[in-house]
Amino acid sequence: xxxxxxxxxxxxxxxxxxxxxxxxxxxxxxxxxxxxxxxxxxxxxxxxxxxxxxxxxxxxxxxxxxxxxxxxxxxxxxxxxxxxxxxxxxxxxxxxxxxxxxxxxxxxxxxxxxxxxxxxxxxxxxxxxxxxxxxxxxxxxxxxxxxxxxxxxxxxxxxxxxxxxxxxxxxxxxxxxxxxxxxxxxxxxxxxxxxxxxxxxxxxxxxxxxxxxxxxxxxxxxxxxxxxxxxxxxxxxxxxxxxxxxxxxxxxxxxxxxxxxxxxxxxxxxxxxxxxxxxxxxxxxxxxxxxxxxxxxxxxxxxxxxxxxxxxxxxxxxxxxxxxxxxxxxxxxxxxxxxxxxxxxxxxxxxxxxxxxxxxxxxxxxxxxxxxxxxxxxxxxxxxxxxxxxxxxxxxxxxxxxxxxxxxxxxxxxxxxxxxxxxxxxxxxxxxxxxxxxxxxxxxxxxxxxxxxxxxxxxxxxxxxxxxxxxxxxxxxxxxxx
Ligand code: ADP
Numbered sequence: 001x002x003x004x005x006x007x008x009x010x011x012x013x014x015x016x017x018x019x020x021x022x023x024x025x026x027x028x029x030x031x032x033x034x035x036x037x038x039x040x041x042x043x044x045x046x047x048x049x050x051x052x053x054x055x056x057x058x059x060x061x062x063x064x065x066x067x068x069x070x071x072x073x074x075x076x077x078x079x080x081x082x083x084x085x086x087x088x089x090x091x092x093x094x095x096x097x098x099x100x101x102x103x104x105x106x107x108x109x110x111x112x113x114x115x116x117x118x119x120x121x122x123x124x125x126x127x128x129x130x131x132x133x134x135x136x137x138x139x140x141x142x143x144x145x146x147x148x149x150x151x152x153x154x155x156x157x158x159x160x161x162x163x164x165x166x167x168x169x170x171x172x173x174x175x176x177x178x179x180x181x182x183x184x185x186x187x188x189x190x191x192x193x194x195x196x197x198x199x200x201x202x203x204x205x206x207x208x209x210x211x212x213x214x215x216x217x218x219x220x221x222x223x224x225x226x227x228x229x230x231x232x233x234x235x236x237x238x239x240x241x242x243x244x245x246x247x248x249x250x251x252x253x254x255x256x257x258x259x260x261x262x263x264x265x266x267x268x269x270x271x272x273x274x275x276x277x278x279x280x281x282x283x284x285x286x287x288x289x290x291x292x293x294x295x296x297x298x299x300x301x302x303x304x305x306x307x308x309x310x311x312x313x314x315x316x317x318x319x320x321x322x323x324x325x326x327x328x329x330x331x332x333x334x335x336x337x338x339x340x341x342x343x344x345x346x347x348x349x350x351x352x353x354x355x356x357x358x359x360x361x362x363x364x365x366x367x368x369x370x371x372x373x374x375x376x377x378x379x380x381x382x383x384x385x386x387x388x389x390x391x392x393x394x395x396x397x398x399x400x401x402x403x404x405x406x407x408x409x410x411x412x413x414x415x416x417x418x419x420x421x422x423x424x425x426x427x428x429x430x431x432x433x434x435x436x437x438x439x440x441x442x443x444x445x446x447x448x449x450x451x452x453x454x455x456x457x458x459x460x461x462x463x464x465x466x467x468x469x470x471x472x473x474x475x476x477x478x479x480x481x482x
Contacts, residue, residue: 010070011072011074013037013079021149024149025152076098077100099199101202102148104206110327119214122313130320137159159188200234201236210248245264280300280319289331311376346362358451360454366457375455394422412432
């Protein structure tokens with residue numbers, strides 16, 4: 001449902017990557033655009049160019065008058081919903097949407113949307129790779145990489161609706177010959193979107209053809225207020241789906257089962273543990289997919305061919321298998337694409353092997369749940385680097401698991417003392433303070449057959465710019481070991 005923006009007064013609140021993209025997109029549609037950011041003008045690097053582009057800027061604080069003068073407000077996912085000016089104009093009945101709603105309403109073609117507490121980026125990237133391998137014109141973005149408003153022009157171009165022919169170079173492995181005639185309705189452009197709970201809070205019409213909810217575990221409770229509110233935001237991924245659409249859910253996660261109760265879409269489940277009537281599952285050594293209840297399960301691939309470590313990645317692959325089959329991709333193409341998939345950087349990424357010791361970078365493990373999954377990926381002999389900026393986490397819950405599989409915990413960052421206190425007596429702990437010292441200690445202590453794992457269970461901001469920076473520093477130190 002395309003909205004009319006010409007000459008409309010639109011305010012973009014929050015000048016992050018998606019806010020900037022939204023502002024420029026709105027301008028290109030002929031809207032009168034103002035952006036508002038709480039940061040002072042001096043730290044907003046893009047300010048001069050925005051002014052040159054004819055976009056008004058309000059920096060340093062928000063003005064209620066600016067908010068009231070608009071036809072539409074586009075709010076960035078980083079901006080809390082309880083900003084006083086927002087609350088007031090919301091009460092006045094002002095239309096407030098997010099960048100996802102804005103962009104998605106202009107996207108051409110079909111949408112696969114992926115949410116969950118953990119595994120979004122991995123699964124989104126994987127689904128994108130599979131669709132590309134099948135020859136579909138595929139775009140990937142959303143909460144990762146490219147904002148949705150920035151994908152719009154490309155989706156229109158690829159669909160040929162702007163009068164130009166689609167550019168086949170956008171799909172690296174053009175292998176259209178494999179698709180059967182019945183799949184033709186699934187040709188055209190596909191946008192694979194990672195969507196966060198914050199983005200979903202502000203959708204009004206967002207209707208993905210295929211929606212995935214990988215898992216719902218406590219996260220971001222500081223922003224959403226309660227677990228119920230957080231789960232409700234994730235449920236909005238299916239709010240506007242109809243019986244023509246598909247919803248893919250994790251059969252082993254009770255919280256995603258709550259989403260099932262709210263949907264009108266056709267539900268497909270995935271499970272690594274038991275046979276599923278409609279969806280993807282592991283049986284013996286293989287992944288199978290059943291297209292409809294009562295149908296015969298078809299083999300997709302052996303589990304052993306998944307090139308990613310960790311049981312959680314089997315779940316991500318199962319979810320991706322459902323999405324890809326529902327998009328009409330055949331099992332053989334899925335198998336080939338999964339086999340050549342490389343772990344996304346900083347997600348249980350293999351770094352190197354030195355003297356029989358394998359080094360893994362899971363810097364994205366910024367909460368305890370992700371660290372638990374990382375540790376569960378290895379049978380034992382782990383030297384685990386933990387720490388960073390604490391997020392009010394409970395590290396003691398890892399006690400039993402660490403006792404079984406971890407030889408040494410090596411701590412870094414400001415959470416070190418708390419971690420040492422909560423895990424005292426459970427496992428051998430060495431305080432390293434810095435990453436440099438941590439890698440040196442791990443190298444010293446690990447023997448052939450062991451694994452050195454960075455999966456810190458904490459945010460990175462005490463010692464690093466972000467988790468990517470932390471992961472890169474770790475990898476450089478590991479590559480420098482002799
Ligand atoms: P997100 O985009 O949701 O943060 P990522 O793919 O970036 O997800 O992975 C984030 C962290 O969670 C990484 O440490 C990764 O190893 C772990 N992880 C990935 N998939 C899952 C899953 N299905 N369940 C639990 N943890 C996962």
